[in-house]
Amino acid sequence: MTGFFQSLGLSYEWAWGVATVAGVLLIAFPLMLAVAMVIYVDRKVWASINLRRGPNVVGPFGLLQSFADGLKVFLQETIIPSAANKGIFLLAPIVTFTVALAAWAVIPFDAGVVLADINVGLLYILAISSLSVYGIVMSGWASNSKYPFFSAMRAAAQMISYEVSIGFILVCVVLWAGSFNLTEIVMAQRGHGFGIINGYWFNLLLFPMWVVFFISSLAETQRVPFDLTEAESELVAGYQTEYSSMAFALFWLGEYANILLMCSLNTLLFFGGWLPPIDWAPLYVVPGIVWFLLKTFFFFFLFSWVMATVPRYRYDQLMRLGWKVFLPMSLGFVVVISGYLMATGHYS
């Protein structure tokens, strides 16, 4: 895109600046639109599984429900509790939202369609996703109210626990792909299974890691069955209890942007990103971004399916799963996979 703006007569620096801003907007606006639609899909999926109708009043098939909700919260008054720590109280939703958007900078939507094609893309995502806990912890503390505070405590412990095993799973993928760059990781998956199937999921050693990664990404985004931070039966609404209007909406948008990010990571790391599922020439006629969005949407459907069918974990079960099951398992697989790769001469 820099080249295009240079051809309009801008100097390289200005063209780069304009291209970057345009790229940011090109990612952020469709993402916000996708979040709005995905909330609608989520509610429709739960409704179907619960044998209800779901949103069906605003617009055709209720398609405009999310926009109506957005307008509603936009027109509401922002209420700041008098006991709250005002600065941090207002900063918390902004942090959540910004962090949720920032991680998208390194996601490749198609070959070469990426805002920042950096060497350490995967580490960047790990770093940014480890920041998302701050929004929750800050809001919980600044609200100066006991339920948000409990929620903040739970969030801090939960997210650290699952990040450790996510880190080891990423190590497994990086070992196989030989790069931290997400584009190279996707390209390394081409024809991985018997030379015809694109994706690391078709691999006896990496498939269990994908299962662990999927469950950990549920925990990382605080979806059911790991939504102890906003367990409505115990904590009212958890860290969001004291929030209203746009501040609440920012939490909401940030949460769904994070969920979409985790879905796209599942796609990129294990299901071949923008590559078609099978390495067969006619399938490459379909643009890569279509495959990428289809796969991401499939994972989003899995997320809502889990949400509608699974009961919430108890806190000790959550900790046990993270530390006593996933951590030893992913650590073991790092050893097994690196041993297998060395033994089969993967790097030579």
Added chain:
Amino acid sequence: MIQTFAFYLFAVLMIASAVLVITARNPVHSVLWLILAFFNAAGLMVLVGAEFIAMLLVIVYVGAVAVLFLFVVMMLDIDFAELRAGFIRNFPLGIAIALVLLAELVLGIGAYRAGEIVLGTPTGAAAPLIGAGNTESLGALLYSKYLFLFEATGLVLLVAMVGAIVLTLRERDGAHRGHQNIGKQVRRKPDEATVMKRPTIGEGIDL
């Protein structure tokens, strides 16, 4: 131009937030300023081309260490009067520590200026590294030249971890209060846990 601007932005923000860490009244604010300082340090690392270190700084310090700081500090019962009372009493100790740190800084820069050390030179030109990427060069150095030191560090950390677990491990007597046997819970069947009763009206149930 943009590099210079970014450098001064990161450097000024980092020093300002580092000052605010120690001047902020509220410990939670201190930790949040500390996080901002870590962030700007990571930005400076990116500017010198050490993107791997920058990412590690964010993942390890901001993502894990500072979260634990915040976790502990949030639970403190803050008494501002008591905090200020301790200030005068601890002032000489603080000055002493500051002097030691200043002496170390001067000595460190002196030693750095005095002659070449293995990894870097006073002019800032780094020793030649293997390979192109940051990650590969670091890995190649750590797993070849500094293998022993690397493994020794791992052992030290392991000892620290075992120590922390031993310190907090309590032998529970009797009925193991709080211990959950997940296997037993999963194996439980409905007829072991519930009973169906059909009580006659006006009489209760004996459980």
